[in-house]
Amino acid sequence: MNIKNYINGNFHNPIQDNWLDNYNPSNGKIYGQIPDSTKEDVENAYISAKSAFPSWSQTTLDERSRILIKISELLEANLQRFAEAESKDNGKPVSLAKQIDIPRAASNFRFFGNAITQFASESHESIGQQAINYTLRQPIGVVGCISPWNLPLYLFTWKIAPALAAGNCVVAKPSEVTPMTAYLLGEICNEAGLPKGVLNIVYGLGGSTGQAIIEHPDIKAISFTGGTATGAHIAKVAAPMFKKLSLELGGKNPNIIFADCDYDDMLATTVRSSFANQGQICLCGSRIFVEHSIYEKFKTDFVNKVKALKVGHPSEKDTNIGALVSKPHLEKVKEYIQIAKDENGTVLCGGNEVTITDYENGYYLEPTVIEVQSDECRVNQEEIFGPVVTIMPFTNEDQVLQMANKVKYGLSATLWTNDLKRTMRMSNQLQAGIVWVNTWMLRDLRTPFGGVKASGVGREGGFEALRFFTEAKNVCIKY
Numbered sequence: 001m002n003i004k005n006y007i008n009g010n011f012h013n014p015i016q017d018n019w020l021d022n023y024n025p026s027n028g029k030i031y032g033q034i035p036d037s038t039k040e041d042v043e044n045a046y047i048s049a050k051s052a053f054p055s056w057s058q059t060t061l062d063e064r065s066r067i068l069i070k071i072s073e074l075l076e077a078n079l080q081r082f083a084e085a086e087s088k089d090n091g092k093p094v095s096l097a098k099q100i101d102i103p104r105a106a107s108n109f110r111f112f113g114n115a116i117t118q119f120a121s122e123s124h125e126s127i128g129q130q131a132i133n134y135t136l137r138q139p140i141g142v143v144g145c146i147s148p149w150n151l152p153l154y155l156f157t158w159k160i161a162p163a164l165a166a167g168n169c170v171v172a173k174p175s176e177v178t179p180m181t182a183y184l185l186g187e188i189c190n191e192a193g194l195p196k197g198v199l200n201i202v203y204g205l206g207g208s209t210g211q212a213i214i215e216h217p218d219i220k221a222i223s224f225t226g227g228t229a230t231g232a233h234i235a236k237v238a239a240p241m242f243k244k245l246s247l248e249l250g251g252k253n254p255n256i257i258f259a260d261c262d263y264d265d266m267l268a269t270t271v272r273s274s275f276a277n278q279g280q281i282c283l284c285g286s287r288i289f290v291e292h293s294i295y296e297k298f299k300t301d302f303v304n305k306v307k308a309l310k311v312g313h314p315s316e317k318d319t320n321i322g323a324l325v326s327k328p329h330l331e332k333v334k335e336y337i338q339i340a341k342d343e344n345g346t347v348l349c350g351g352n353e354v355t356i357t358d359y360e361n362g363y364y365l366e367p368t369v370i371e372v373q374s375d376e377c378r379v380n381q382e383e384i385f386g387p388v389v390t391i392m393p394f395t396n397e398d399q400v401l402q403m404a405n406k407v408k409y410g411l412s413a414t415l416w417t418n419d420l421k422r423t424m425r426m427s428n429q430l431q432a433g434i435v436w437v438n439t440w441m442l443r444d445l446r447t448p449f450g451g452v453k454a455s456g457v458g459r460e461g462g463f464e465a466l467r468f469f470t471e472a473k474n475v476c477i478k479y
């Protein structure tokens with residue numbers, strides 16, 4: 001199936017007629033092609049967005065909200081089709097896409113469709129100066145949204161929905177590795193009555209299509225989720241043009257387990273926070289630190305549970321771990337397992353590729369647990385972004401806090417304890433944008449989402465996202 005650029009409400013071949021292959025990770029086969037879009041395609045998308053802006057930015061909140069909620073309903077009505085498409089493109093179990101990716105993509109549209117009706121700005125009376133100030137929150141114009149391959153539709157819509165709700169028009173690019181559900185979204189937007197040109201989706205490589213978006217002089221804001229190196233590059237390109245930037249980048253998140261936690265809950269959740277989506281979630285707790293007194297017990301129980309996870313074809317109902325997203329990514333993750341061995345880490349389970357009958361060329365890897373000797377080894381410092389976690393014991397709060405913070409990243413942290421004072425102390429001191437206590441990935445879309453240090457700048461979610469996608473203008477009236 002060939003994917004086409006979605007520009008001005010229509011589907012177009014790329015101007016140069018160059019195409020890229022699209023792979024199915026579950027069997028390693030090419031199953032379609034996507035546009036290898038150039039600067040000219042991006043320019044067309046921009047022109048379409050620019051033409052739609054005057055009208056869209058003046059559309060009533062009621063009307064914008066109605067359309068966004070309609071998109072959400074149509075996504076829900078097409079759950080099975082979208083979940084299967086996401087799984088085929090990404091390798092994730094269909095069951096996961098059905099339970100998480102697609103419902104959350106629908107929630108993004110519903111949430112921001114509602115949120116915009118509640119978004120208000122401030123007014124300040126300058127007492128004694130006979131003046132009143134009020135702040136306008138105006139849409140920026142044409143904005144760029146660039147998303148990664150791990151949660152394709154979920155993260156794509158996480159940017160697009162607030163951008164549209166705030167009255168902007170969008171030029172968006174999904175990852176070239178997982179373009180399919182973005183393509184299907186175009187059809188749904190038409191069906192929902194989103195006016196032509198309000199959303200434009202171009203497909204292609206980061207270095208060319210993505211680059212054309214970030215260096216476009218009139219695309220004034222970029223919302224990006226992806227690797228830290230790409231984020232740094234985008235910041236460099238965007239800074240001299242004074243673009244607004246929201247960058248959600250990599251993570252190497254600590255999962256800190258104290259002996260006083262609810263053990264069974266912790267164990268079940270830790271399996272999930274380690275290996276959900278084949279470990280390809282920026283929020284996964286890939287560094288597990290366990291209090292010394294329960295370390296040996298945890299090690300045995302955790303490894304047993306991980307060994308019981310079924311690696312299988314994404315369409316099978318009992319599959320826990322599907323395929324990794326691409327061959328190069330599989331190779332990257334395998335390299336890290338070798339690095340761990342070279343660094344004297346002990347592979348407690350996993351570490352090998354898995355061959356599945358009839359799908360021998362799929363990108364399958366066993367969930368892998370590595371016991372490390374030092375928190376400073378490479379596998380404990382660098383983002384692997386696959387089904388690989390490290391474990392090591394700690395003796396006290398100060399020590400684990402220091403280890404948790406001693407990485408370049410700062411996206412999320414998970415803490416397992418029933419000690420309230422310790423919870424408060426540690427939550428204050430963990431260098432992260434998000435701290436989960438006795439849970440993981442429990443999301444409320446009103447909360448700020450993003451990281452510190454090399455995990456990015458800016459916050460998404462709730463009114464933070466609506467603030468990002470608007471410019472504040474103060475009007476001061478003397479009376």
Ligand code: TXE
Binds near residue numbers: 205225230233385
């Ligand atoms: O991401 P890229 P990659 C991490 C993870 C992974 C690593 C690299 O560790 O192994 O990043 O993954 C677009 N201008 N994360 O290489 O390249 C690209 O086309 C504009 C964590 O796949 O950052 C895609 O749409 N755009 C992350 C998007 O950026 C450019 C999720 C992300 O791809 C561009 C994914 C450019 N010059 C990977 N170059 C998370 N935070 O969840 C690339 N792109």
